[in-house]
Amino acid sequence: MRLPRFLLAGILLAGTVLLLTELFAREAPGAVTFGVFAPLWLALSVVNAGIGVFSAGYRPSEEAMALLPVFGVPTAVAGAAWWAWPDGPPLGGVRLFWFTVAGVTLWAAIALLAGLLVPHATRETALRTAAAVFVPLWLALQVVNLLLGVLVEHYSVAEELLVLLLNFVLPAATSVTASRAAQRG
Numbered sequence: 001m002r003l004p005r006f007l008l009a010g011i012l013l014a015g016t017v018l019l020l021t022e023l024f025a026r027e028a029p030g031a032v033t034f035g036v037f038a039p040l041w042l043a044l045s046v047v048n049a050g051i052g053v054f055s056a057g058y059r060p061s062e063e064a065m066a067l068l069p070v071f072g073v074p075t076a077v078a079g080a081a082w083w084a085w086p087d088g089p090p091l092g093g094v095r096l097f098w099f100t101v102a103g104v105t106l107w108a109a110i111a112l113l114a115g116l117l118v119p120h121a122t123r124e125t126a127l128r129t130a131a132a133v134f135v136p137l138w139l140a141l142q143v144v145n146l147l148l149g150v151l152v153e154h155y156s157v158a159e160e161l162l163v164l165l166l167n168f169v170l171p172a173a174t175s176v177t178a179s180r181a182a183q184r185g
Contacts, residue, residue: 002116003069005115006048006070007069009109009112010073012105012109013074014041014075014081015081016102016105018088019089020106020141022089023098024145028086029088033081033082034079034082037078038075041071041074045070048116048117050063096163099142099145103170103172104171104174107174111130111175112126114133127179128183130179131176134171134172134175135175138172139172142168146164
């Protein structure tokens with residue numbers, strides 16, 4: 001039953017990378033997405049196979065057969081997105097909305113991966129791990145966004161600090177709230 005969750009995590013991560021690439025780069029986001037996602041997902045897929053062999057007791061040949069769909073399906077989705085939107089998806093509307101979508105999607109992917117890759121993870125452990133990984137990562141991404149806004153787009157630091165706060169709060173709050181709710185329930 002791990003395979004569908006792994007595929008979902010990979011597809012969510014590929015979508016998040018595509019969104020973030022479009023929001024940050026705007027230069028060949030499809031190619032950049034694939035270039036960032038494919039090696040990252042390969043590394044996560046190999047770690048999963050290693051856990052299967054060394055912790056769960058599967059034979060290497062069994063894990064090699066599982067590695068193909070675990071790596072292949074999300075990578076094919078990322079490749080299809082590159083083919084469909086070589087210049088990035090047409091994101092209309094407010095960037096705050098798309099950053100929020102990207103943040104919540106990234107947190108969901110990390111939560112799924114934590115549940116799959118942390119040995120004997122309970123729901124509480126997976127959500128706590130996801131929050132511990134996601135919050136600093138999301139803050140770092142928002143600092144990069146602030147720097148791009150100030151250094152490239154020439155917004156003031158005060159304007160970009162407000163943007164950082166707005167972009168950071170909802171996804172981070174979602175992550176922390178889910179973690180705390182799992183601890184209570």
